[in-house]
Amino acid sequence: MSRIAILSDAHLLIQAERFKEEDRRSPRGEIALRNFNKVVSQVIAQEPEAVILAGDMFDEREKGGEWIADSEAAKYWPDIRNELGRLMEYAKYGIYALRGNHDSAPVLKELQDSLGEGFHFIRDKEEEIGDQCVYFMETRYQQGNYGIPEEELPRGGQILIMHETLPWGMPGLEQEVFQKLGRRFSLLFNGHMHHYAHGPLDIANLYSLPALIPSRELKGNFTLEYRWPGDLEKPKVKDSPFGYLLLEDDEVAFKRYHPIQSIVNIQIEGSTPGEVITGINEVYSRLMEREDRDNLWVWISARGVTFEDTLKKEINKYSEINTMDIAIKTRKEAKKSVELKGLDKMITLSELETKVLTSLPWPERDLAQQLFQEIFTGSNLSRKVDSNLGRLLFQRLLELSAPHYGVPQEHLGGFLGTIDPLWKRG
Numbered sequence: 001m002s003r004i005a006i007l008s009d010a011h012l013l014i015q016a017e018r019f020k021e022e023d024r025r026s027p028r029g030e031i032a033l034r035n036f037n038k039v040v041s042q043v044i045a046q047e048p049e050a051v052i053l054a055g056d057m058f059d060e061r062e063k064g065g066e067w068i069a070d071s072e073a074a075k076y077w078p079d080i081r082n083e084l085g086r087l088m089e090y091a092k093y094g095i096y097a098l099r100g101n102h103d104s105a106p107v108l109k110e111l112q113d114s115l116g117e118g119f120h121f122i123r124d125k126e127e128e129i130g131d132q133c134v135y136f137m138e139t140r141y142q143q144g145n146y147g148i149p150e151e152e153l154p155r156g157g158q159i160l161i162m163h164e165t166l167p168w169g170m171p172g173l174e175q176e177v178f179q180k181l182g183r184r185f186s187l188l189f190n191g192h193m194h195h196y197a198h199g200p201l202d203i204a205n206l207y208s209l210p211a212l213i214p215s216r217e218l219k220g221n222f223t224l225e226y227r228w229p230g231d232l233e234k235p236k237v238k239d240s241p242f243g244y245l246l247l248e249d250d251e252v253a254f255k256r257y258h259p260i261q262s263i264v265n266i267q268i269e270g271s272t273p274g275e276v277i278t279g280i281n282e283v284y285s286r287l288m289e290r291e292d293r294d295n296l297w298v299w300i301s302a303r304g305v306t307f308e309d310t311l312k313k314e315i316n317k318y319s320e321i322n323t324m325d326i327a328i329k330t331r332k333e334a335k336k337s338v339e340l341k342g343l344d345k346m347i348t349l350s351e352l353e354t355k356v357l358t359s360l361p362w363p364e365r366d367l368a369q370q371l372f373q374e375i376f377t378g379s380n381l382s383r384k385v386d387s388n389l390g391r392l393l394f395q396r397l398l399e400l401s402a403p404h405y406g407v408p409q410e411h412l413g414g415f416l417g418t419i420d421p422l423w424k425r426g
């Protein structure tokens with residue numbers, strides 16, 4: 001029986017960043033290419049006769065309303081095509097590609113044209129690959145819950161390759177459709193979920209494909225987890241969730257790939273915003289001691305704060321560490337009185353901001369943060385105070401506080417109009 005490697009969700013171009021310099025590529029894009037090169041060598045060593053790409057291998061990405069295409073992607077395509085060429089050289093039946101929801105059909109067609117006979121872009125069609133019959137079902141992905149009409153479903157066969165959302169505690173393709181296809185095919189492989197599983201939804205012949213390499217779309221995967229408060233000496237270590245599947249006869253094996261970077265998940269739980277900042281600093285000091293600190297991709301999830309900018313300021317102190325994203329979960333807090341200790345000596349504006357913000361409960365903190373961002377700014381505070389500036393600041397203050405007290409914006413204009421004569425006289 002033929003030996004087939006099934007790869008999915010590398011999201012190679014999602015790593016691209018727009019750089020003005022024509023010939024520069026992004027550090028993240030470079031890491032993605034290095035990972036792709038490593039994993040392709042690993043796949044070749046398994047001597048597959050064919051390679052199947054189950055979607056979202058390339059990816060289009062929107063940034064600032066523009067699609068990463070042409071000029072940006074041009075910096076990456078030669079290397080990507082080169083790696084695909086290496087695979088085609090070793091896999092005698094070539095590469096078969098399904099389009100994922102992030103892929104574009106023109107890109108896949110273009111690959112087929114440029115790579116020649118060994119690269120096949122297949123849509124809603126069965127293909128004979130060696131002695132296997134493989135049906136490639138074009139993705140019907142939609143947000144939320146969705147179905148697929150019976151007349152669009154393949155009738156059956158040996159192997160089905162698809163790229164749909166599994167309803168794993170989230171909206172997705174109706175479970176009945178997966179069950180129906182599970183009865184019609186001997187083996188089903190589904191991309192898109194980035195997570196390896198055998199027999200999800202109680203369908204014994206269904207496999208969920210892992211993401212080949214890390215991308216921005218990590219969906220909760222990690223290899224290192226730090227919890228604060230907790231034992232920072234012993235972060236939780238998980239085996240790499242990345243890799244691909246190797247199919248031979250009816251045997252399916254998950255082949256792990258260990259990426260260049262470590263995916264770090266930091267969970268901070270503080271009862272006050274000040275505690276969260278302490279937690280961030282303690283964990284990041286620990287990361288700075290790691291030998292692999294240049295190869296970390298860090299995702300923070302913090303509970304108990306609402307002001308992202310202040311957290312970002314803390315994190316920016318550690319420029320060597322690559323922080324990917326901060327997720328803040330707000331928590332209802334009991335009202336408490338404002339405590340501002342240590343204001344009897346000179347402090348800087350940003351120290352004052354931190355003190356004020358860390359002492360306030362939500363939602364007062366949100367409002368205070370906007371005040372600091374829009375009114376108590378260095379330029380406003382240093383400007384010579386005149387009555388026009390006073391009027392402007394008063395108006396901005398009303399605009400900022402009105403939504404917090406449920407005052408509609410249109411009432412503000414009327415109010416300001418009414419009091420303007422008083423203002424001018426005063």
Ligand SMILES: [Mn+2]
Pocket residue numbers: 055056100101102163191192193
């Ligand atoms: Mn996808």
